[in-house]
Amino acid sequence: ASLFGVSRTTAINAYRHLEQQGMVKTRVGSGTYVAEIFPGTPGQSPGIPWPQLFTPYAQTSFTSTLRELVSNPISSNNISLATGMPDPAFYPVDQLQSLLNDFLHRTDRADFGYIPTEGYTPLRQSLVPYLTKKGINASLENLTVLSGAQQGLYLICKILLSPGDFVVVESPTYLGAIQLFQAAGARLLTLPVSGTFPLSLLEDYLIRYRPKLLYTIPTFHNPTGRLLPENQRKELLQLASRHRMVVLEDDPYSELFYGEPSPPSLKALDPNGGVIYLGTFSKILLPGLRTGFLVAHPSLVNRLAIEKQYNDLHSNNLSQWLVHLLLEEGLLDNHLKFVRREYKKRRDALARAIRRYCGEHLQFDLPEGGFYIWCKLNADVPSSKLLHESIKAGVSFVPGEAFHATPTEGREFRLCFATHPEALLTEGVRRLSKSLDQLSKN
Ligand code: PMP
DSSP states (O other): OEETTEEHHHHHHHHHHHHHTTSEEEETTTEEEEOOSSOOOTTSOOOOOHHHHSOHHHHSOOOOHHHHHTOSOOOTTOEEOOSOOOOGGGSOHHHHHHHHHHHHHHOOGGGGSOOOTTOOHHHHHHHHHHHHHTTOOOOGGGEEEESSHHHHHHHHHHHHOOTTOEEEEEESOOHHHHHHHHHTTOEEEEEEOSSSOOHHHHHHHHHHHOOSEEEEOOSSOTTTOOOOOHHHHHHHHHHHHHTTOEEEEEOSSTTOBSSSOOOOOHHHHOSSSOEEEEEESTTTTOGGGOOEEEEOOHHHHHHHHHHHHHHHSSOOHHHHHHHHHHHHTTHHHHHHHHHHHHHHHHHHHHHHHHHHHHTTTEEEOOOSBSSEEEEEESSSOOHHHHHHHHHHHTEEOEEGGGGSSSOOOOSEEEEEOSSSOHHHHHHHHHHHHHHHHHHHHO
């Protein structure tokens, strides 16, 4: 297992890293060889050794856990319960089309040009009452539009994190955030998501490591669906404020509640302005709009806007107009009522199917909102093994390990109930149950 004190895994990772950089080539059944440095076509000038030109940052190897896990080809009749996608059938395309027509006829052509980095001013203005309804007190100076919440995460990493900084994350958590924190060279401290919020562990981290920030998804967490109760939100904020810790609240799902409305966001309860709030229209409208926003202290918003300017000058005008009109004309509210009703039916259908077909193999808690059901296998079998079986049976999901800073095999996995109608969800679970039977025979 160990050669000259180097573990086998370290050696394999080093080879993978060299291969990604084009320094070595692996031939199956033959071995790994040093690659030609300038592999040109014979008779032509040598090619540019691209990977060697990458900055040290870009040369750091970032493997995609997901790509590695889903190595089996996925057939076209696969039912994907993997990605966190709204159902395209719900996109309010007719409304968008008529808004767009109206707008194109009445707009000032100057609006087609470059606009302020912080966003299209009418959208920022309509975000203020939208946020007030959510209990968030924002003014234009607290607010910037983003090309999706993902851009906000990226910009925050750029502005606030230096290599070696500590960041506290929930475990599991959103994969896209983990990857960004790791790319920024941050050291991750993890808090388990199950059960009561682990305040004393967080306090321990705060004292020992002085982390730069806590990244949290308090409402209908991705991937577990967990909802942090209001009293625990308040306790968390008190602790954060005592230690002057920044809290980064990522909130794509709070509008998607299927029972009681969600409790106030951390930002709404924030007494000292230490919370950075990220919102997005990706899950409640359509991801392709690439429209999100951030609410924070003006000094952070200003610096962030400069960085955003370096990055994309400003977010797409067309999407910002559309979101502004949907907010202004009250269409978003109607759309939300509709999708809440539909997604609730889907959540219930998926839960029913799991109980009916997989009840003896799986445990889960019914989430009160969001897109996901987080399942746990009763048997001591890694969920990635189930994935390999289930892809053959025509259904896919995301194994829990993809949501951890240090992927370790586990029994959990995430099913998304938003994308498909009830019948397809049920069929997906039926296929999953076949894979479970298969697995228990092996
Ligand atoms: N944060 C979380 C928790 C998410 O689930 C997602 C989307 N899967 C994002 C951020 C990214 O959202 P956006 O499309 O707005 O970039």
